[in-house]
C-alpha cells in the first residue's frame with residue numbers, strides 16, 4: 213500500500229492505537245503527581261473513590277492527549293518523533309480520534325464529579341480545555357512562549373488530587389502547581405534543543421527554532437532558578453519537613469548542575485548534545501523524586 217492510500221483510507225485501528233492516543237508515557241508522571249496531591253491532602257477518601265479519582269485524572273489526561281493528536285495530525289506527520297502516531301501513520305481516521313477524545317473528556321469529568329466532588333471535576337475540565345484550546349490550538353503554533361503558559365495544563369494534577377479529597381485548594385497543592393509550572397520550560401527546552409529540526413520542519417515556533425540555541429540555553433537556566441525557588445518554597449513556608457527539605461535540596465542541586473552544563477555548552481550538533489539529553493532525562497526522574505518526597509515527608513510527620 214502506498215503512503216497516499218495509507219493516509220486516505222485508514223487501516224482499522226486496534227486498541228493499541230487508542231492507548232497511543234492517550235500519550236501513556238507522559239501520563240505516568242501526570243498520574244503520579246495527581247496521586248501525591250491526593251495522598252497528602254487532609255481528610256479521607258475510601259480506597260475505591262481514591263482509585264476512581266486517579267483513574268479520572270489518567271482518563272482526562274488521555275482525552276487531552278487524544279484531542280491534541282486529533283488537532284495536530286498534519287503537524288505530527290512532519291516530525292520524525294511523532295510521524296508514527298496512529299493518525300499520521302494512517303492507522304486511524306481523525307473522526308475516531310475526535311469522538312474518543314470528546315467522549316473520554318466528558319466521561320472523566322462526570323465520573324470525577326459524581327465519585328468525588330464537582331470542584332475537582334471543574335479543575336480537571338479546566339486542565340483538559342487549557343491543554344487543548346490554550347496550548348495546542350492557540351499558543352503552540354503562534355509563540356515560543358507556548359509551553360511557558362500552556363504548560364500550566366500539566367501542572368494541575370496535584371491540585372486535582374488534593375481537591376478530590378478536600379473539595380478545596382490550599383497552599384501546599386498550589387506550591388506543587390508552581391513547581392511543575394516552572395519545571396516545564398527546562399524539561400521541554402532541553403529536549404527541544406536536540407529535536408529542533410523536527411519543530412523547524414513542522415513550522416512550530418519552539419524557542420530554539422525562533423530565538424536560537426544561546427537564548428534557549430539561557431532561558432533553561434533562568435527557569436531552573438525560579439523552579440529551585442519553587443521547590444524550596446514549601447520548606448520556607450513550613451508546609452513540608454526534613455525529608456522533603458533534604459530531598460529537594462539534593463535533587464534540585466543536581467538539576468541546577470545539569471542546567472548550568474547545558475547553559476555553558478556550545479554544542480550545535482543535535483547528535484552530540486549529551487548535556488541536553490541528560491537534563492531532559494533527569495527532569496522526569498526529578499519530578500518523581502520530589503513528589504515522592506512530599507508523600508514520604510507527610511507519612512513521616514503522621515507517624
Ligand code: HEM
Nearest residue numbers: 237238240241242245359362363366367392396400403496
Ligand atoms: C507544555 C508542556 C510540555 C511539553 C511541550 C512536553 C513535551 C514533551 C515531549 C515532546 C516529550 C518527548 C517524549 C514523548 O513524546 O513521549 C516529553 C516527555 C515526557 N514528558 Fe513532557 N512536556 C510538557 C510537560 C510535561 C508535564 C507537565 C509532565 C508531567 C508532569 C510531563 C511528563 C513527561 C514525561 C514523563 C516524559 C517522558 C516520556 C518517556 O518516557 O518518553 N511533561 N515531554
Ligand SMILES: CC(C)=CCC/C(C)=C/CC/C(C)=C/COP(=O)(O)OP(=O)(O)O
Nearest residue numbers: 238269272273276280339340343365366369
Ligand atoms: C490532567 C490533565 C487533563 C492533564 C493534561 C495535560 C497534559 C497531559 C500535559 C502534559 C503536557 C504535554 C504532554 C505536553 C506535550 O506537548 P505536545 O503536545 O506539544 O507534545 P507532542 O509534540 O509530543 O505532541
